[in-house]
Amino acid sequence: MSGSTLEIIGLRKSWGRLAVLQGIGLSVPGGQFVSLLGPSGCGKTTLLRLITGSLAPDAGRVLVDGADVTEMATHRRNMGMVFQNFALFPHLTVAENVAFPLHVRKIPAQAREAQVRDALAMVHLEALEARYPRELSGGQQQRVGLARAIVFRPTILLLDEPLSNLDAALREEMRIEISQVTRRLGITAVYVTHDQREALALSDSIALMNRGRIEQFGVPEDLYLRPANAFVARFIGYTNAVAVTVRPGSARIDGGEAVLHGIDDRGILGPGIAFFHPGDIALAPPPEANAAAHDDAVVARVEELAFMGDHFEYVVEDASGRRFKANVPIGGTVFERGSEVSVVLPAGKAVLVPRGAEDAETP
Amino acid sequence: MLLFLAVAFYYPLGFTLSESFTAKSGGFSLAEYGALLGSRRGWSVFGLTLVLATGATILSLLLSLPLALALRRRFAGKAALQFLMMLPITIPSLVGALGLLILYDRTGWLNYFLVAVLHVIAQPIPIDYTIPGIILFYVWMFFPYGGLVLMSGVGAIDPAVEEAGRVMGGSPGYVLRRVLLPLLRPSLVAGSVMVFLQCFGAFSVPLIAGCNHQPVAVRIHTLATVFLDWPQASAMAVIMGLVQVALLLGYRAIDARGRRTA
Amino acid sequence: MNRRWRSPLRIALALLFVAFITLPFVMIVLEAFGTGWFGMRLLPAGWTLKWFGWAFATVDLGTVMWNTVVIALIATMASIALAIPAAWMFARYALPLRGVLIGLVLFPRMIPEITFALGVAKIFYAFHLTNTRLGIGLSHVILAAPFAVLVLISPFEGIDSRLLEAGSVLGCNTPQLWRRVILPLALPGVIAAALFSFLASYNDFVLTLMVYGPNTVTLPVQTYLSIGNGYTSVAAAISLLLLIPSLVFLMGLMRMVEPEKLLGGLKGA
Ligand SMILES: Nc1ncnc2c1ncn2[C@@H]1O[C@H](COP(=O)(O)OP(=O)(O)OP(=O)(O)O)[C@@H](O)[C@H]1O
Ligand SMILES: [Mg+2]
Numbered sequence: 001m002s003g004s005t006l007e008i009i010g011l012r013k014s015w016g017r018l019a020v021l022q023g024i025g026l027s028v029p030g031g032q033f034v035s036l037l038g039p040s041g042c043g044k045t046t047l048l049r050l051i052t053g054s055l056a057p058d059a060g061r062v063l064v065d066g067a068d069v070t071e072m073a074t075h076r077r078n079m080g081m082v083f084q085n086f087a088l089f090p091h092l093t094v095a096e097n098v099a100f101p102l103h104v105r106k107i108p109a110q111a112r113e114a115q116v117r118d119a120l121a122m123v124h125l126e127a128l129e130a131r132y133p134r135e136l137s138g139g140q141q142q143r144v145g146l147a148r149a150i151v152f153r154p155t156i157l158l159l160d161e162p163l164s165n166l167d168a169a170l171r172e173e174m175r176i177e178i179s180q181v182t183r184r185l186g187i188t189a190v191y192v193t194h195d196q197r198e199a200l201a202l203s204d205s206i207a208l209m210n211r212g213r214i215e216q217f218g219v220p221e222d223l224y225l226r227p228a229n230a231f232v233a234r235f236i237g238y239t240n241a242v243a244v245t246v247r248p249g250s251a252r253i254d255g256g257e258a259v260l261h262g263i264d265d266r267g268i269l270g271p272g273i274a275f276f277h278p279g280d281i282a283l284a285p286p287p288e289a290n291a292a293a294h295d296d297a298v299v300a301r302v303e304e305l306a307f308m309g310d311h312f313e314y315v316v317e318d319a320s321g322r323r324f325k326a327n328v329p330i331g332g333t334v335f336e337r338g339s340e341v342s343v344v345l346p347a348g349k350a351v352l353v354p355r356g357a358e359d360a361e362t363p
Numbered sequence: 364m365l366l367f368l369a370v371a372f373y374y375p376l377g378f379t380l381s382e383s384f385t386a387k388s389g390g391f392s393l394a395e396y397g398a399l400l401g402s403r404r405g406w407s408v409f410g411l412t413l414v415l416a417t418g419a420t421i422l423s424l425l426l427s428l429p430l431a432l433a434l435r436r437r438f439a440g441k442a443a444l445q446f447l448m449m450l451p452i453t454i455p456s457l458v459g460a461l462g463l464l465i466l467y468d469r470t471g472w473l474n475y476f477l478v479a480v481l482h483v484i485a486q487p488i489p490i491d492y493t494i495p496g497i498i499l500f501y502v503w504m505f506f507p508y509g510g511l512v513l514m515s516g517v518g519a520i521d522p523a524v525e526e527a528g529r530v531m532g533g534s535p536g537y538v539l540r541r542v543l544l545p546l547l548r549p550s551l552v553a554g555s556v557m558v559f560l561q562c563f564g565a566f567s568v569p570l571i572a573g574c575n576h577q578p579v580a581v582r583i584h585t586l587a588t589v590f591l592d593w594p595q596a597s598a599m600a601v602i603m604g605l606v607q608v609a610l611l612l613g614y615r616a617i618d619a620r621g622r623r624t625a
Numbered sequence: 626m627n628r629r630w631r632s633p634l635r636i637a638l639a640l641l642f643v644a645f646i647t648l649p650f651v652m653i654v655l656e657a658f659g660t661g662w663f664g665m666r667l668l669p670a671g672w673t674l675k676w677f678g679w680a681f682a683t684v685d686l687g688t689v690m691w692n693t694v695v696i697a698l699i700a701t702m703a704s705i706a707l708a709i710p711a712a713w714m715f716a717r718y719a720l721p722l723r724g725v726l727i728g729l730v731l732f733p734r735m736i737p738e739i740t741f742a743l744g745v746a747k748i749f750y751a752f753h754l755t756n757t758r759l760g761i762g763l764s765h766v767i768l769a770a771p772f773a774v775l776v777l778i779s780p781f782e783g784i785d786s787r788l789l790e791a792g793s794v795l796g797c798n799t800p801q802l803w804r805r806v807i808l809p810l811a812l813p814g815v816i817a818a819a820l821f822s823f824l825a826s827y828n829d830f831v832l833t834l835m836v837y838g839p840n841t842v843t844l845p846v847q848t849y850l851s852i853g854n855g856y857t858s859v860a861a862a863i864s865l866l867l868l869i870p871s872l873v874f875l876m877g878l879m880r881m882v883e884p885e886k887l888l889g890g891l892k893g894a
Contacts, residue, residue, distance in 0.1 A: 052530045074529040075537075081530045087523035091545045100541075101531040148531065367707050372733050372767045375744025382747070430642070433635075446879055447646045454871045455828040457845050458864040461852060462649025465656055465861070472652055472667070480667065503649065564737035566831050571852055580739045584834070587743055600740040607736050 003031040003188030004065045004155035011050055011060035013043075020046050022212040024060070028205075030155075033182055033189045035199035037235070038209030044192040045084065047209075048158050051190065052079055064156065075104070080149030080187075084160040086141045088133040094144050095120070095129035101152040119151035122181055139170040146178065150185060157187045163198065175202060196236050200224065208232050226266065229353050230273050238275035238351060240324050246272040246352060253298065253345075255320050260296050260347035271355040280349035281326040283314060285333065286340040297342040300324065302335050316343055383597035395598035408599070412578035415494065415569075416562035419501035423509045423558045424551065426502065431513035432543070435522075445514075448507040456504060456567040463500045464572050467491050492574040500568045505561040509554030516550025517543075549618070556614045563607060579603045656861035676862040683859070684847055690866065692758060693827060693843040699762025700769050700826035701819050707766065708773035708818060715774070716781035727774075734771045738831040741767070746835040756838030764836055768829055769822035776821055780814030781807075820874060827870050 006028040013021040020043045028034045036044045049055040051062055053074035061070045069077055080101075088097050098119055102112040120126050123143035133141055142162055149157055162178065163171040179202055182189045193199050199206050200220045207217045208231075216228040227233035230241070244251040244260065246268050251260045253274075260274060286299060300316040303323070312334065314326045324343055335341050383395050399405035434441060451459055466472050467490040474487035490496040520543065528538035544551075566580040573581060579599060586596035655662060657676055659669025680686040714720060715727060733741065745764055746755075754760030784807060792806040808815065830845035837846050844867040851860035 049526075052526075054526050054529065073534075075532045075534050077530075078532065079530060081527070083523050083527055085521065085523055087521060087527040089524060089528070089542055089546075091542075100528070100533070103541075104532040104534075104537060148527075152532070367766065368730065368733070368770070372741060375748055376741045378744035378747055379740065382744075442879070444643075446875070447643065449875055449879070450646065450650070453875045455830060455845055455848075455864075455867055457830050457848050458653065458868055459649060461848065461857075461860055461864055462651075462653045464852075465652040465857065466649050472648075472655075476667065503645065564739070566737075566739060571849070580737055580831075583739050583743065587746070587835070593743070593747065597743055600737075600743050604736040604740040611735055 002186045005030045005063075006051070006156055006188055006190070007063040007066075008047075008051070009061045009063070011047065011062070012058045013046055013050060013055065014058055020212050021050070021057075024209075024212075024214060026207055026214065026217065028188055028190065030065075030188055031186045032204045033179075033191065033202060035203040035206045036190060036192045036209055037196060037199040037206050038194060039235070040194055042209045043212045044194075044209060045160055048081070048160055048190065048192060051156075051158060052081055053077055078152075078154055079156045079158060080152070080154035081158040082142070082145045082149045082160065082162045084162075084164065084192075086133070086138075086145050086165075088141055088144055088148070090133055092132075093129065094125060094131050094133070094136070097133065097144055098129075098147045098151050100148060105152060107152075115151055116147075119147040122150070122184075123147045123177060138165050139174060142166065142174060143177075146181065150181060150187070153185065153187075155188060157182060157189045159189065159191045161192050161194070163193070163195075171198075178202070200236075208235060210235075225351065227275075227351060227353055229356065230275075233273070233275045233351060233353055237277070239278055240276040240281060240326075242274050242276075242322065242345070243355060244272050244274045244352070246270060251347075251350070251352065256298055258296055258298050258345070260345060260350055263347040263350050263352060266352055268352055268354045272352050273355050274345070274350040274352055276324075276345055276350060278313070278325040278327040279311075280346055281324060282344040282346070283316070283326055283328055283333075283335060284342040284344055286342050296347055297344045298322075300341055300343050302337050302339050302341060305335070305337060314341075316341060318343070379597045379600055382594050383601045385594055395594045396602075399595065399598050399602070405599075408577065408579055408582045409602075411494075411576060412563060415497055415501060415565075415576075415578055416559050418495075418498040419505060419562045420509075420555050420559045422498065422502045423506035424555060426506050427510035427513045427554060428547075428551070430510055431517045432539075434514060435517045435520075445511075448510055450507075451504050452507045456565075457571070459504050460500065460567045460571050463503060463568070464491055467496060467499070491572045492576070494576060497569055497573055497576060500572055501562045501565060504568060505558050505565070508557040508561055512554035512557060513547065513550050516547050516554075520546050552614070552617060556610065560607060560610060563610075564603075653861045653864055656858050657865050659858075676858040679856075680851075680859045680862050683856075684842075684851065684863075686847070686863065686866075689842050689844055689847045689863075692841055695758050696762040696765060696841070696843060697823050697826040699759060700765035701822040703763060703766045704769040704773045704822040705815065705819055707770050708777055708822075709815070711770075712774045712777035712781050716778045730774055731771045733767050738768070738829075739835075742832045742835040745832065749836045755836050756840045758841055761833065761836060761841050761843075762826070764832060765826035765829055768832060769825040772821045772825060773818040776818040777811070777814050780811040784810050824870060824874055828867075 006026075008024055008026040011021055011024040012019070024043075024047060026034075036047060038044055046055065050057050050060075053062075053069070053072060057070065061068055063069065064077070089100065092100065095116055098116045099112055102115060107115065116129075117126065120129055123146050125140065125143050125147065128136065128140060133144065136144065142165070146159075146162065149159075159178065163174055166174060175198060178191075191199070191202060200223075203220055205217065205219050206223050208215045208223060210231055216223055216232045218226075223232060223236050227236055227238075234241070243254040245254060246263075246265050248265055248269070249262060251263050251265070251272065251274055252258070253260065263274070284297065287297070298318050300318040300322075302314060303317050304313075304315040306313045307330075308327075311327045311329050314328060314335070315323060316326065317323050326343065384392065385395075434444065464471075468474070469487050469489050469491070471491075473490075477484050478487055490499065524546075525538060525542060528542045529535070533541065564580055565578065566584070569576060569578050569581045570584070577585060580603070583596045583599050583603070586592045586599065655669055658672050658674070660673045660675070661670030662668070677686075711730065715723065720726060745767070749755045749760060749764070754764075788806060788810070789802060792802045797805060828845065829843075830849065833843050833846050834849065837843065842850070844863060848860050848863045848867060851857075851863060
């Protein structure tokens with residue numbers, strides 16, 4: 001079985017005067033795994049509920065395999081969903097919970113039992129089928145939720161932050177399980193999360209949402225290497241930002257002499273922001289000792305340093321109050337708190353985005 | 364405290380007990396119980412009480428359940444509605460009974476409204492002083508006990524569970540039958556018991572709107588104050604108290620077992 | 626959800642429901658203030674206060690109200706006085722048979738009022754207590770005190786014992802500790818218990834009906850007597866006075882607590 005295509009066109013939804021979704025468009029090919037990534041409250045759950053029909057949109061349409069389902073009743077849409085807070089039926093056992101969608105569809109008892117067993121096996125819960133949800137750990141409950149959502153082979157599977165209630169180790173394990181299950185079944189999956197690492201690891205493509213809009217939609221590498229704007233860059237994990245003025249092939253750091261030569265300008269000319277990962281920034285002795293060697297460096301003072309095992313984590317601040325975070329491997333020179341350093345910003349590792357009005361005061 | 368209750372409550376209660384076991388000539392006797400349980404009269408009083416209470420309990424649930432389900436979401440005016448529901452059970456029951464009597468009397472406002480204004484019926488229908496009428500009055504006065512229990516029961520259900528039922532393919536009716544109602548069962552039981560006990564002990568309504576239909580509480584009052592047959596009244600009171608305590612204990616047992624398995 | 630409420634059927638049902646609950650009250654108000662309204666009109670022909678006048682003139686309503694309030698105050702004070710030590714014991718000490726004792730205290734609220742009202746009446750007749758407000762007031766303690774204990778247990782449980790130690794260390798003896806530490810801390814609970822007690826007595830009908838005498842008629846009893854005499858309008862006027870404390874109480878309460886938590890019965894049957 002292969003998944004259905006899902007197409008969302010111009011969806012809008014407001015709660016009173018709060019416009020939660022302001023025109024969402026998204027197109028998911030059959031069998032793809034798409035993440036909806038965004039900060040809390042940006043409208044991710046609302047978008048899922050519009051897809052399932054639990055909410056009616058103010059405007060816009062939802063198409064499945066090209067057919068308009070916007071007006072279709074929820075229970076006819078044949079979608080599976082894993083809920084943020086599990087939402088298992090508390091009065092039913094694990095097996096009964098998983099059997100629920102099959103009962104609804106009037107699957108004969110024999111086939112039903114076999115399918116329930118399959119689904120439970122897929123999430124490694126065969127042994128617990130007679131338990132009630134309250135007798136399960138969070139991770140087990142979430143597995144039941146997953147089994148219940150896939151047991152009837154829906155063509156679209158929606159997952160609403162399925163890992164957010166689990167501890168770190170379980171999260172890792174469940175993430176792999178979800179990935180395997182969805183790919184094995186070839187289901188089209190829409191996965192909601194606010195954790196960018198989860199999204200990057202799992203997805204065929206990512207829609208990054210902010211305040212009811214999609215900021216960028218693309219494959220993970222795209223969002224990571226070519227973020228569309230400062231919000232995307234920050235959300236995807238770039239912590240160091242400097243305001244720059246971009247010319248073809250180079251960028252001058254504002255408020256100083258340093259220039260990033262050979263930067264990938266991505267066609268952005270004029271005001272921009274250059275982002276760096278902490279691991280890409282190097283620290284060197286201050287310029288008096290080694291003048292003019294680093295054209296691409298700014299002078300700063302060490303504010304904080306912490307030993308993290310395999311690296312030192314530095315926080316440095318330059319004369320204009322700009323802060324950088326740098327992760328420096330052990331083995332090199334150690335700079336004490338308060339000492340002057342030269343912060344080397346490697347042009348080759350920089351990610352440039354245009355600087356809009358809303359980014360004027362920061363980076 | 365216990366001492367006071369011992370004097371003011373348990374002593375009179377014991378008095379009632381001993382009175383009920385005293386023969387007309389003095390000395391211990393079960394004659395009063397024999398007279399009560401051996402007569403058609405005695406049984407008919409309890410029968411009437413049960414019919415009234417059962418009917419009112421069923422109707423109250425039929426009213427409360429849709430109400431609680433319809434009101435499960437937030438909406439403007441919900442607090443006002445809850446205030447209204449609190450009214451019948453907070454005010455002195457006599458006041459409610461008087462209002463009901465004026466409204467539903469044969470020559471009352473409702474009959475006038477139906478006959479002369481709406482012209483939906485030709486003749487006034489007798490409501491007060493009839494058994495269905497008393498049941499209706501009970502419903503008005505006691506359904507909020509069930510309604511409020513059910514509302515809090517409905518409020519305790521995670522809305523996502525219902526949503527899950529719909530998304531997994533359950534039609535609204537199916538989700539109601541297979542998800543909501545099973546989850547509401549403890550509230551349904553608790554609500555019925557509350558309403559039933561209130562109806563069982565009801566006094567004011569049947570006293571002024573019952574006429575010849577005298578359920579237990581009113582019958583006890585009549586026996587004691589009109590016929591001055593205190594021993595018979597006491598025997599009836601003892602049975603009434605026992606039935607009520609048995610109902611309460613039964614409910615507790617069910618509730619405790621429900622808690623253990625649910 | 627709003628869309629669903631706009632449908633005419635739902636609005637009609639909602640209105641019907643509101644009418645079902647409120648119409649009896651509307652009737653009482655119309656009856657109490659209206660004239661020329663013998664069921665043959667939708668609204669009374671005229672408006673008047675004469676029924677209230679009649680009530681004061683014919684049944685000495687002033688005395689009845691005074692009786693009701695005095696009896697309720699006696700019941701309230703006695704209940705609180707009894708309930709505070711009892712609730713304190715239940716809240717702070719691991720009593721043997723605690724469950725049984727609480728059960729015994731609450732038992733009066735679990736059985737129909739009429740069952741023990743009989744015995745109380747018998748005794749009141751024997752000792753000629755029916756005609757004293759004190760006697761009736763004390764009998765109402767049976768109704769009010771169990772509630773007061775129930776209401777007071779949790780505020781007493783909530784008092785941090787370190788505060789009591791602090792009070793003792795600072796030199797309070799036991800009465801001072803109660804006056805300066807415990808009661809101020811539990812004040813909201815005590816006030817709630819007092820209000821419950823007052824209302825239980827003020828509204829009581831069944832027990833009072835069995836034990837009242839000519840000089841201790843209360844508002845509920847008088848309402849009943851007036852209905853029995855066929856003076857419906859006078860009865861309606863009296864019942865409006867009878868309603869006032871309940872309404873005030875309910876409005877205050879709705880502001881403070883969720884209505885579902887208030888179950889447990891505020892009145893007699
Ligand atoms: N039923 C509702 N009534 C009113 N406002 C709502 C309702 N549901 C959601 N909202 C509002 O809509 C906005 C988006 O909510 P939504 O649940 O879609 O966010 P989310 O992206 O899923 O957040 P999270 O990551 O915290 O789950 C929030 O501001 C929320 O307060
Ligand atoms: Mg959410």
